[in-house]
Amino acid sequence: MKERQFEPAKTDQKMPLFKSLKAIIKNRNMKILLAIIFIQLTLGGFAASMDYYVLVYYMNDGDVAAGATWKGVLSSAYAITGIITIGILTRLSSKIGKVATMKWVYLITIIGGLCKWFIYQSRQWALANC
Structure with missing residues (x-):
């Protein structure tokens, strides 16, 4: 989809909240964007809650202090x-373009998720064979 250039509104029109929400709901592209954001935030929240469990119980054998330290490192790295x-x-x-950039972002996110799975599996294999 090509990006469209819109001219700015000539007057600053105030629209009531429910009328603007109705206009958003009628826009197909906005529905898709909101669905993507909702899915990403939901799954991101789930993954964020699971990473603490993985860091404490899987990576550090139940050592809460070491898991919390690594959670701090991980969260700082994400923020930076x-x-x-x-x-x-x-x-x-x-x-x-914005659409192509979003496609690249999601592709890199998927690749990163797959890499994490392989990293966890290789660690488990290394622990089992040591």
């Missing part, structure tokens, strides 16, 4: 990476 990524994605979206 997110801040750095904002500039990169802004530049990328101006070069290849």
